[in-house]
Amino acid sequence: MRARAWAVAWAVGCWGCGRTELGADVDDLDGDAAAADERGADDRGADDGRPDVGGPGERPCDPSDHVTDRDGDGIPDADDPFADDAARPGRARADAIYLQSATTLTLLLLDDGEPFSTVGEFSFPEDPGGQVTDIAIDRFGVLYAQVSAQLYTCDPATAACWRLAPLASNSLGFIPQGLVDDDDDVLYTLAGSDWTRVDLCGAQVRPQVISTLSGYSSSGDIATNGSGITVFTSPSNLGGDVVVSIDPATGTVLGELGLPATNLGVWGVVGYSLVFVMCDQLGGISVFDPIDGSGSAIATAPHECWGAAAHPDLR
Numbered sequence: 354m355r356a357r358a359w360a361v362a363w364a365v366g367c368w369g370c371g372r373t374e375l376g377a378d379v380d381d382l383d384g385d386a387a388a389a390d391e392r393g394a395d396d397r398g399a400d401d402g403r404p405d406v407g408g409p410g411e412r413p414c415d416p417s418d419h420v421t422d423r424d425g426d427g428i429p430d431a432d433d434p435f436a437d438d439a440a441r442p443g444r445a446r447a448d449a450i451y452l453q454s455a456t457t458l459t460l461l462l463l464d465d466g467e468p469f470s471t472v473g474e475f476s477f478p479e480d481p482g483g484q485v486t487d488i489a490i491d492r493f494g495v496l497y498a499q500v501s502a503q504l505y506t507c508d509p510a511t512a513a514c515w516r517l518a519p520l521a522s523n524s525l526g527f528i529p530q531g532l533v534d535d536d537d538d539v540l541y542t543l544a545g546s547d548w549t550r551v552d553l554c555g556a557q558v559r560p561q562v563i564s565t566l567s568g569y570s571s572s573g574d575i576a577t578n579g580s581g582i583t584v585f586t587s588p589s590n591l592g593g594d595v596v597v598s599i600d601p602a603t604g605t606v607l608g609e610l611g612l613p614a615t616n617l618g619v620w621g622v623v624g625y626s627l628v629f630v631m632c633d634q635l636g637g638i639s640v641f642d643p644i645d646g647s648g649s650a651i652a653t654a655p656h657e658c659w660g661a662a663a664h665p666d667l668r
């Protein structure tokens with residue numbers, strides 16, 4: 354994610370939850386305030402004037418059901434933005450780090466002699482798309498992307514992307530199952546200084562601001578390592594970025610852990626065992642140890658790095 358690229362679209366009321374939502378529901382044709390009726394599995398009949406709980410063309414989505422898989426693509430309906438399409442969105446590898454520039458998706462295999470391989474240029478078959486500012490991957494391998502002020506899902510094998518719903522930010526990261534939710538990974542974003550939980554169910558997207566951070570803002574990414582430490586990168590007064598630890602459930606800053614091994618913006622961060630792998634805006638790859646705050650450069654990507662993500666099992 355790119356610090357300069359985010360823009361905030363503000364709260365448009367809540368969806369029966371009493372909390373603030375980010376992102377305008379520009380296509381809520383039935384006026385029921387459901388935030389994702391463009392492709393939402395619960396709102397296919399978007400102009401029917403009825404609650405989105407069933408009926409012809411409408412399917413409820415149970416966020417706790419990680420078993421039902423109508424299209425048999427290995428992604429449960431609750432985690433599948435295309436629950437009736439086995440060809441979409443595709444699944445990410447669990448053994449690789451995914452890096453992206455604004456235009457290109459690349460694999461990084463740290464243990465490989467040729468660590469970088471290009472997946473492809475991002476494409477947008479259904480709309481004009483835009484610059485990709487960050488990506489995140491859940492445990493079923495579904496890859497989400499921030500593009501302009503929209504959340505997309507992309508095929509990790511082809512880099513084709515499809516728009517889901519408005520979401521204004523420049524950083525995405527899944528908090529792994531067991532930390533804020535006992536049976537699901539949960540998508541979070543730092544939109545400016547707003548620590549925001551993004552509940553997903555099928556193609557539904559429901560952002561809720563948890564807290565507003567004082568003195569910190571998103572430089573580029575959010576990640577959790579294998580010991581459960583969640584960090585984000587924030588612009589530092591010293592130049593470059595600082596690595597900040599946060600309690601994801603409450604949005605409480607726990608402290609600064611140190612400086613990355615670069616004085617550039619760190620726009621990509623992934624958990625990798627007990628450390629973090631980071632990439633900076635020019636493509637520099639480094640490792641950061643959250644315990645002693647040390648960082649070391651290890652490689653250079655073939656392009657600018659605007660974001661990074663990895664399957665939660667890589668931690």
Ligand SMILES: [Ca+2]
Pocket residue numbers: 424426428433434435436437438439440441442
């Ligand atoms: Ca599917």
